[in-house]
Amino acid sequence: AQxxxxxxxxxxxxxxxxxxxxxxxxxxxxxxxxxxxxxxxxGLQLLLKYFSGDTLVQGIKGFEAEFKRSQSxxxxxxxxxxxxxxxEYFCGGAGNKLTFxxxxxxxxxx
Amino acid sequence: DTxxxxxxxxxxxxxxxxxxxxxxxxxxxxTMYWYKQDSKKFLKIMFSYNNKELIINETVPNxxxxxxxxxxxxxxxxxxxxxxxxxxxxxxxxxxxxxxxYTFGSGTRxxxx
Numbered sequence: 211a212q213x214x215x216x217x218x219x220x221x222x223x224x225x226x227x228x229x230x231x232x233x234x235x236x237x238x239x240x241x242x243x244x245x246x247x248x249x250x251x252x253g254l255q256l257l258l259k260y261f262s263g264d265t266l267v268q269g270i271k272g273f274e275a276e277f278k279r280s281q282s283x284x285x286x287x288x289x290x291x292x293x294x295x296x297x298e299y300f301c302g303g304a305g306n307k308l309t310f311x312x313x314x315x316x317x318x319x320x
Numbered sequence: 321d322t323x324x325x326x327x328x329x330x331x332x333x334x335x336x337x338x339x340x341x342x343x344x345x346x347x348x349x350x351t352m353y354w355y356k357q358d359s360k361k362f363l364k365i366m367f368s369y370n371n372k373e374l375i376i377n378e379t380v381p382n383x384x385x386x387x388x389x390x391x392x393x394x395x396x397x398x399x400x401x402x403x404x405x406x407x408x409x410x411x412x413x414x415x416x417x418x419x420x421x422y423t424f425g426s427g428t429r430x431x432x433x
Contacts, residue, residue: 244421248361253324253410253426298361307376308353308412308422310363 212237214303216311223291224319231286231314233301241303243284245275248298248313257299260284271295293318323347324425326411332431333401341396341428343411351375352394353422354386355410363410369394401432 215234223229235241242261246254258269265277275286284301296318301311324345333339345352353376354366368376369388383399398405408429412422 242421246424254363254412254424256421256423259421300363307365307368308414309365313361313363315361 212241212303212305212309214301214309214311216299216301216314218314219312220315220317222317222319225293226290229286229288229291229295229316231299231301231316233284233286233311234282235284235301235303236282237303237305240277240279241305243275243277244302244304244308245269245273245284245286246300246302246310247271248300250297254300257286291316291318293320322425323423324411324413326409326425326428328428329426330429330431332433335401335403335432337401338397338399339401339430340398341409341411341430343394343396343425345392345411345413345423347413347415347423349413349415349423350391351414351416352388352391353412353414354394354396355412355424357408357410357427359407367394367396398430401430403432406430406432 213236244259245257257273258267260267260277298313300313302308326343351370353368357363366380367386372388385397388394408427410427411425414422
C-alpha cells in the first residue's frame with residue numbers, strides 16, 4: 211500500500227539552530243513528494259515538491275529537502291530556525307491521490 | 321483573491337442535523353478534493369472530483385455526499401451529523417491529477433454537540 215511516514219511526532223529546537231524533519235515513503239515507484247506547513251488555525255501551505263531530477267529541492271521560507279531513493283526518504287531541513295517556523299509539518303506523497311504522514315509538530319525555544 | 325475558499329470557517333451544530341460546507345477555487349484547476357483532519361491532526365482524503373466527475377471515494381459513511389456543480393465548486397453535504405464528525409474539513413484543488421501539488425483552503429472547523 212502507498213504510504214508516507216513521519217517518525218517524529220514532535221521536535222523542539224532552539225531559535226537559530228538547524229532543523230531536520232524526517233519523512234519515509236513506501237510506493238511501488240517514486241511518487242511525487244511534497245512538504246506542507248500548517249500554522250495554528252490555518253490551512254496547509256506548500257513548502258516544496260519533488261518530481262524528478264535534482265534530488266536537493268529548494269522551497270520557500272528557507273527550507274530544502276533531499277530525496278534519497280536508497281533510503282526511501284525525503285527529509286526537510288532548515289539551517290537556522292526562526293520562532294515563526296513553529297507549526298505542524300506534513301510530508302505527502304502522490305500516486306493517484308495525495309497521502310500525508312501523521313505530521314511533525316515543531317516547537318521553537320527562544 | 322483567495323485561491324481556494326471555504327465557507328463557513330466555523331460550524332457548530334447539534335447531533336442529527338444536516339449541514340453543508342461550500343468550496344470554490346479560482347485557479348482554473350480541474351480536480352478538487354475534500355480532506356478530513358481529526359483531533360490528532362491526521363489528514364485523510366475523503367473525495368476527489370475531476371471536472372465534476374467523482375474519481376476517488378474513500379471509505380466514508382454515505383451520510384457524506386459531495387456535489388460538484390462545475391469544476392470550480394465542490395460542496396460537501398453531511399446528513400445526520402454525529403459527534404465523531406467533529407473535525408476540520410479542508411477543500412483542495414490541483415491541476416490535472418495532482419502532480420503539481422494541491423492548493424488547500426483554510427479549512428472549516430465543524431463541531432457537533
